[in-house]
Amino acid sequence: MLEVSNLTKRFGGVIAVNEVSFEVEKGEIIGLIGPNGAGKSTLVNLISGFYLPDSGKIRFLGEDITKKKMHERAKMGIARTFQNPRLISNMTAIMNVMYAVLGSERGSKLSLVEAYGEAAYYLDIFDMLKKRDVLVADLPIYELRLLELARALALKPKILLIDEAMAGLNPAEAERVSKLINRIREEFDLTIIWIEHVLKIIMRSVERILVMHYGKLIADDTPEKVVRMPEVVEAYIGEEVV
Amino acid sequence: MLDVAALIFSYTFIFGSLYLGIALGFTIITGVLRIFHLGYGAIFLIAAYGTWMFWKDVGFGFIESIVLSFALVALFSFLIYQVVIKKFWEMEDYLLAALIAVFIIIEELVNYAYPEIVGVYLPTTIIEGSISIGPASIPGQLAATSVIAILMVICYLLIFTKTKTGLIMRAISQDIFASQLVGVNFDRMFIVAMILASLPPAIIMLLIAPIWALNPFIGWPLFTYAIVVSVLGGLGNLRGTIMASYIIGFIHAAVGFSLDPRLMLLASLVVVVAVLVFRPEGLARAETIW
Numbered sequence: 001m002l003e004v005s006n007l008t009k010r011f012g013g014v015i016a017v018n019e020v021s022f023e024v025e026k027g028e029i030i031g032l033i034g035p036n037g038a039g040k041s042t043l044v045n046l047i048s049g050f051y052l053p054d055s056g057k058i059r060f061l062g063e064d065i066t067k068k069k070m071h072e073r074a075k076m077g078i079a080r081t082f083q084n085p086r087l088i089s090n091m092t093a094i095m096n097v098m099y100a101v102l103g104s105e106r107g108s109k110l111s112l113v114e115a116y117g118e119a120a121y122y123l124d125i126f127d128m129l130k131k132r133d134v135l136v137a138d139l140p141i142y143e144l145r146l147l148e149l150a151r152a153l154a155l156k157p158k159i160l161l162i163d164e165a166m167a168g169l170n171p172a173e174a175e176r177v178s179k180l181i182n183r184i185r186e187e188f189d190l191t192i193i194w195i196e197h198v199l200k201i202i203m204r205s206v207e208r209i210l211v212m213h214y215g216k217l218i219a220d221d222t223p224e225k226v227v228r229m230p231e232v233v234e235a236y237i238g239e240e241v242v
Numbered sequence: 243m244l245d246v247a248a249l250i251f252s253y254t255f256i257f258g259s260l261y262l263g264i265a266l267g268f269t270i271i272t273g274v275l276r277i278f279h280l281g282y283g284a285i286f287l288i289a290a291y292g293t294w295m296f297w298k299d300v301g302f303g304f305i306e307s308i309v310l311s312f313a314l315v316a317l318f319s320f321l322i323y324q325v326v327i328k329k330f331w332e333m334e335d336y337l338l339a340a341l342i343a344v345f346i347i348i349e350e351l352v353n354y355a356y357p358e359i360v361g362v363y364l365p366t367t368i369i370e371g372s373i374s375i376g377p378a379s380i381p382g383q384l385a386a387t388s389v390i391a392i393l394m395v396i397c398y399l400l401i402f403t404k405t406k407t408g409l410i411m412r413a414i415s416q417d418i419f420a421s422q423l424v425g426v427n428f429d430r431m432f433i434v435a436m437i438l439a440s441l442p443p444a445i446i447m448l449l450i451a452p453i454w455a456l457n458p459f460i461g462w463p464l465f466t467y468a469i470v471v472s473v474l475g476g477l478g479n480l481r482g483t484i485m486a487s488y489i490i491g492f493i494h495a496a497v498g499f500s501l502d503p504r505l506m507l508l509a510s511l512v513v514v515v516a517v518l519v520f521r522p523e524g525l526a527r528a529e530t531i532w
Contacts, residue, residue, distance in 0.1 A: 048423065074425035086420040088413050099413045100424035102406050107425070112406055155424060 001026045001191055002047070002159060007056035009042055016042040018215035019056070024159070029185055029192045031202040031223070034212035035235055040195045041083065043212065044161045047193070048080045049073040061158070075105050077158030083167050083195075085144040087136045093147050094119050094132035100154040122150040125187075126180060141168040145177055153184060159191040160184075166198040174198055178205055203227070211235065245377045250495045252378040256388045258491025263391030263446040264464055265471040265483050266398065267439035273478030273531030274415045274435040277334075281322055281341035282443065283465030284348040287458065288315050289444035290451055291352045294362045304365070312444055319440040323433055345461065353458035364451040387449040394442050395484065401438070402480070402532045411435055415478065415531045443468075466507070474514045476524030480532050485525050489513075 002024040009017040017039045024030060032040050045051045047058060049070035058066045065073055087096050097119035101107055107115065123129045126146040131139065139147065145165055152160055165181065166174040178201045185192055196202035203209070203223040211219035211226060213235040219226050226232055271279045292311035296302045302310060322344060330337035356362050369382030402408035414421045414428055421428055443464070454460065471490055475482025490510045497509040517525065 050419070070419075070422040071425050071427050074423055080423060086417060086423070088416045088420060090416060091413065095409065095413075099409050099421075099426070102410060103421065103424035103426040105425070107406070110406075112404070112409075115406070151424065 001028075001061060002193075003057075003059040004043075004047070005057045005059075007043070007046055007058065008054050009039075009046055009051055010054050015215045017046060017053070020212070020215075020217045021056075022210060022217060022220055024191060024193065026158075026191055027189065028208060029182075029194065029206045031206035031209045032193055032195045032212065033197075033199060033202060033209060037214075038212040038235075039215040040212050041163055042215075044080060044163055044193070044195060048078055048161055071103075074103070074155060077156070078161065079152035079155045079157035079159070080161035081145070081148040081152055081163055081165060083164040085141075085148045087144060087147060087151070089137040090135065092133050092135055093128060093139065093143075094123060096136055096147060097122050097151050097154045100151045104155045106156075119154060122154045123147075125153065125184065126150045142173045142177075145169065146180070149177075149180065149184070153188065156188075157190065159193065162192060162194040162196075164195055164197060166196060166201060174201060181205070246499050248376045248378045249499045250492070252375050252380055253495035253499065254488060254492040256380055256384050256491070257494045258488035259388035259391040260384070260446070260450070261467050261471050261490055262395055262484060262487035263387065263442055265468040265475075265487060266391075266395060266442040266480075268443075268468040268472050269475070269478060269480055269483040270398070270435060270439035270531065272472060273480065274411050274439075275327070275432055276415070276418075276478065277327060278338060278477075279341060280338055281326070281344040281348075282468060283461035284318065284345045285315055285440050285443045285461075286447040286464045287348055287352050287461045288318050289447040290364060290456055290460070291356055291362065291458075293364055293448065294356065308366075308448060311448075312441065315440045315444045316437045319436040320433055323436045327432075327436075328429075345465075349458060349461060356458060358457045362456045364448060364456070366448045367452045368449070381453060383449065383453050387446065390449060391442075391446060394445065395480075398438070398442075399480070399532065407431070407434060412531055470510060470514055474517060474524055476526040478531055479524075479526050482524055482526030489525075 005021050007017055007020045008015065020043060032043065034040050042051065046053050049068060053066065057064060060076060060078065065076065094116065098115050101110065101115040101118045120129055120132065123132055126149060128143060128146050128150060131143060136144070136147065162181065165177050169177060181192065181194070182205060184190060194202060194206060206223065209219065209221065209223050209226040210217060211232050218231045218235060219229050267285065268279060268282050271277065271282070289311050292314040293307045296307035296310045297304050326340045326344060327337065330340055367383050368386040371382050372379045373382050373385055402412060410426055410431055414426065414431055418428055471483055471486045474489065475486030493510045493513055494506040498506045
């Protein structure tokens with residue numbers, strides 16, 4: 001489904017992503033981990049089109065998307081969330097999801113009423129329907145995370161890139177978000193790449209882990225094998241891997 | 243005393259609505275594209291002189307010429323986006339210089355083709371003579387222009403609040419990055435916004451053409467009103483523009499009828515500067531157009 005080949009991104013003298021290559025099959029759920037500054041978010045930014053790579057290629061569903069714009073990639077089915085949720089703060093929760101529905105491939109064929117109905121459906125999945133008329137600026141971080149997931153899902157994505165969905169959440173909230181991510185993956189037949197710092201959750205939620213360190217991909221295997229790899233342990237020296 | 247108060251009251255409405263119409267397009271561009279469109283004044287010239295050109299030089303009927311001038315204004319806005327704004331999007335100083343250069347070029351072209359001695363006149367009068375509101379007598383055309391300006395604002399508010407395009411534009415006006423992530427083609431929406439924003443100044447220009455002597459440099463004072471109102475209201479916010487239009491309208495009416503009409507613009511500029519000293523973001527600066 002997704003094929004990343006020799007992807008490199010430099011910022012001045014810093015190589016944020018260095019010759020990274022991997023493939024993602026349809027339906028996979030993959031964890032992307034690494035110490036701070038490893039290049040995980042940059043990699044997701046490259047896949048979602050926020051940055052264009054200096055070299056390398058990205059193919060999605062067999063098509064070369066390396067130079068495609070962000071909105072074109074979104075329309076192809078690449079959705080993402082952010083460590084710091086990027087929502088429209090002066091709009092209500094449902095309006096935020098509604099404009100994702102309208103921005104999607106099918107959006108032009110929907111009336112405002114139909115888009116509202118669809119948005120309500122996606123909010124309901126995350127138990128956010130009761131907050132539909134609340135301004136985003138007034139929502140706590142846990143609900144912002146759910147809303148961002150609802151907005152991403154409203155695009156009917158084929159692949160979902162999740163950037164630290166647990167950041168700022170307490171353990172109980174993190175558990176609930178983790179369960180919801182697994183639930184939507186099954187219900188919507190999603191492929192997921194999930195950046196996460198809460199390793200205990202990510203290790204038991206995914207089938208495969210990519211580990212980045214100083215911009216390089218240093219490991220790509222099952223969670224059980226990855227935690228025993230010397231290079232991963234070294235990258236996390238001072239930190240407990242699991 | 244009562245007569246002066248009635249005049250001030252009436253002309254606050256007239257001037258305020260007129261300035262609202264003049265500044266409406268500028269506010270839309272500032273709100274959606276988040277740029278300071280220094281070429282905005284050229285739209286007034288293209289609308290007026292384009293109509294004259296199609297009517298007198300090309301030989302179309304007057305109504306057809308008006309329709310064609312609107313098409314010309316829309317084409318100008320499309321081209322200025324494609325050729326100037328898109329190119330200098332992330333280079334603000336170049337963008338501002340290029341936009342003002344376009345304005346001056348249009349102005350010089352108009353001055354070359356139709357200098358003041360040509361005596362360009364557009365018979366777009368809707369209401370002849372004056373109408374009386376109590377003791378105040380108001381030129382009928384100005385009153386008609388004011389009412390049409392308000393109707394335009396209502397139409398645009400309906401677009402922004404009740405249509406898919408409006409919802410997407412409001413989202414873009416707040417966060418262009420997040421909008422792209424949900425598949426919004428901001429390029430296309432910017433073109434729509436540019437064209438939508440070019441219609442109010444074109445309509446206002448044609449409506450005031452019979453009462454304000456047309457000359458090739460009329461774009462500047464109209465552009466000045468648009469800037470004064472938008473800056474006072476808070477750049478890119480329609481609520482602020484509405485408030486600021488009537489505040490400026492009141493200042494102009496009060497100064498014009500109780501002091502000296504020559505002090506009108508000066509008085510409003512002093513008030514704008516004074517407000518900005520204490521509230522640099524304007525009266526209602528917001529992250530969204532509405």
